[in-house]
Structure formats: C-alpha cells, structure tokens
Amino acid sequence: MKVYKIAVLPGDGIGPEVMNEALKVLKTLSDMDSTFDYEITEFNWNTDYYMEHGLMMPENGLKQLKSFDSILFGAAGDSRVSEHIPIWELIMPIRKNFQQYINFRPIKLLRGLETPLQQKEDIDFVIIRENAEGEYSTSGGKMYQGESRELAVQNTIMTREGISKVATYAFQYARDHKLRKVTNATKSNAIIHTMTLWDSVVEEVANDFKEISYEKYYVDAIAALFVERPKDLQLVLASNLFGDILSDLGSAIAGGLGVAPSANINPNGEYPSMFEPVHGSAPDIAGKGIANPVAQIWSLALMLQNFGRSDLHDKVLFSIEDVLEEKRTLTPDIGGKATTEQVGDAIVRKLQKRM
Ligand code: NAD
Numbered sequence: 001m002k003v004y005k006i007a008v009l010p011g012d013g014i015g016p017e018v019m020n021e022a023l024k025v026l027k028t029l030s031d032m033d034s035t036f037d038y039e040i041t042e043f044n045w046n047t048d049y050y051m052e053h054g055l056m057m058p059e060n061g062l063k064q065l066k067s068f069d070s071i072l073f074g075a076a077g078d079s080r081v082s083e084h085i086p087i088w089e090l091i092m093p094i095r096k097n098f099q100q101y102i103n104f105r106p107i108k109l110l111r112g113l114e115t116p117l118q119q120k121e122d123i124d125f126v127i128i129r130e131n132a133e134g135e136y137s138t139s140g141g142k143m144y145q146g147e148s149r150e151l152a153v154q155n156t157i158m159t160r161e162g163i164s165k166v167a168t169y170a171f172q173y174a175r176d177h178k179l180r181k182v183t184n185a186t187k188s189n190a191i192i193h194t195m196t197l198w199d200s201v202v203e204e205v206a207n208d209f210k211e212i213s214y215e216k217y218y219v220d221a222i223a224a225l226f227v228e229r230p231k232d233l234q235l236v237l238a239s240n241l242f243g244d245i246l247s248d249l250g251s252a253i254a255g256g257l258g259v260a261p262s263a264n265i266n267p268n269g270e271y272p273s274m275f276e277p278v279h280g281s282a283p284d285i286a287g288k289g290i291a292n293p294v295a296q297i298w299s300l301a302l303m304l305q306n307f308g309r310s311d312l313h314d315k316v317l318f319s320i321e322d323v324l325e326e327k328r329t330l331t332p333d334i335g336g337k338a339t340t341e342q343v344g345d346a347i348v349r350k351l352q353k354r355m
C-alpha cells in the first residue's frame, strides 16, 4: 500500500493553529481506513526561522521538498518582516519551481453557511487560475526615481504553452466533472497584446472540447456576475491577476476567508502540489485560539482528491458541512463562540461516524 509522504509547513500566526486541526482529521482518516496511510515531515520555515537565518527556507529547501507527494501549507507572514519576503522567498519559489501552474479554488457555499448576497441561491463553481506566469512577473523596471518624470514598467508574460496548459486542464476538469460550460475571464478589448493571445489559445483549446460550451466575458463583467447571478457559473478560467482578484470575491460570497481553500497543482505529478487556505496568518486573532480551521481542513480534502481519493475528500467535506449545519460549534468569524480546537474536534467526531 502506498504511504503518502506529506511535507507540512504550518508557517506563522494562525497557520500552526489551524494546521493542528487538519492533522487531527488526517490521522482520523488513516486510523479508520485501512487503505489509507501517510507519513508527515514538519518544516519550521516561518518568520522565526527567517529572523534566525535570514532566509525563509534553507538554500536546499526546494530540494528537500521535491521528494514529497504533497505539501500542506498553513500561512506565512508577520509584522517583523515585510510582506513580500514570505511571498517571494517561500510561496512563489515553491509554486514556480514545482511548476504548480494551476491554482484551483472551489467557490461553493457549504451546507449551513450563509452568503451575504441577496438572492439565497446555490453557489457552486470553481475558479481555475493560471499560477506560474502572466501579470505576476519580475520583468520591468523603474526610472527617474523621485523625479517628476518618474516611471515604472511592469511586464506581463504570457506564453502559448502556459495558456494552453491551463486551458486544457480547465476543459479536462469540466469534462471529468460533468460541467456544461467554461467561462473565460478576459480583457482583450483593452489589453491588446497578452489578452488577445490568451483568448486565441483558449479558443483553440475550446474547439477540442465540443461537448462543453464556451463563453468569453470581460473580467469586470464577471465580477458583477459573481454578485448578481453566481448560479450561472460553473467554471471560470482566468489569468494569474484576474484569478487572484476573482477568487477573493468568490470567497466573500461563499462564507469568507475562514472557509476558503485552495490548491496549487502540478498536474503531471512530476513535482509535489501544494494545498493551502486562501487566508493569511491573521495576526489580529493569532494566539487567541479562535481561528476558523475549516479553510485548512478543506484544503486538506483537496489534497486527498489530488491523491485520487475523492471518497475521502467527500467524507471530509460532508463532515465539515454536518458541523456547519448544526450551528452549535462555529468560530466567531461565522457567527459562533467556539474555539479552533472545538471545531476541529467536532469535525473529527462527524468524520468518525461517516467512516
Ligand atoms: P489575513 O487573511 O491574514 O486576515 C484578513 C482578515 O481575515 C483578518 O481580520 C483575519 O482575522 C481574518 N481571518 C483570516 N483567516 C481567518 C480564519 N481562518 N478564521 C477567522 N478569521 C480569519 O490577511 P492580512 O491580514 O492581509 O495578512 C496578514 C499576514 O498574512 C500578512 O503578513 C500577509 O502578508 C500574510 N498573508 C499570507 C498569505 C499566505 O500565506 N498565502 C496569504 C495572505 C496574507
């Protein structure tokens, strides 16, 4: 039987608090299912580590991570270092070097949760965001600093191969999950070089999937659609920047940051994929024991799905919903009084019943 090797990076602030609960869920699964086993290795690569070593991870950090089946990440960042350090020294190197070119975010209003939208309708779609190139590049520069003619240039880099890979993943996902439609988030009317390439490659891929309908919307119009008619959406395909912004909007209509999961996927499995909540280290509530562990536990479920264990993914997600629907054990961000640990324990108890 395969023993999944999982690298655990709890990070800073509430990261370790919510990670504890996810690891309880993981242990419950392997205790109760004789066909599932795992082994974890924990890495303390966080701001404390940075204060001591001047680096977010050791020089050979990526090499250490490479042999794992998967990476489970908490959140990184604290006021002792500037915000770009954990992003550009830890998270981005992992995403880019391990070719995690898919960022996958379910926008699903779980049973028991409330949306702030007026129409109380089903919200259940996914965002597939390009995660390795596009608007987030280090190409560009600044001139004439401090002068009145100061200028800055930031380049967006899009490649046929990069666009084709994310679009193909999106259409294959749609086909595998019996979705009827893919919605392309674009802005080719105003961004005439990169976004027109994006559209034409996405359309080429769409032509290979005739059974799935394809529509193109400007990203600003999609933002409105998220609020006005979210049930019309099934899969939104977006570039790095557009997908980033749309996914925060998506989490806001579906219960908030405390429950929003994400996956950074290397589809061919050559490198480990990484699973992490959308939220950060939440310094305002760190140490109080009241962080919502649902986002981290749902991220763990996405990892199980990526292992090919949709059965375990579903059991974890249903157990989360059982707890949310009961409304007795909720953290303050979603209107309750429970602690992080109480919510984790409640999910574990529901899971034990479902196994
Ligand atoms: P944040 O997501 O940490 O917090 C935003 C707000 O949401 C806060 O009020 C926080 O209390 C609340 N919140 C977040 N997660 C919650 C949870 N699980 N339960 C209950 N409430 C929750 O974003 P921020 O405050 O902008 O950033 C804080 C730090 O985290 C910064 O250092 C930032 O750079 C870092 N950050 C890291 C990541 C990451 O590791 N991927 C992502 C975003 C921000």
Ligand code: MN
Residues within 6 Å of the ligand: 244, 245, 248
């Ligand atoms: Mn973001």
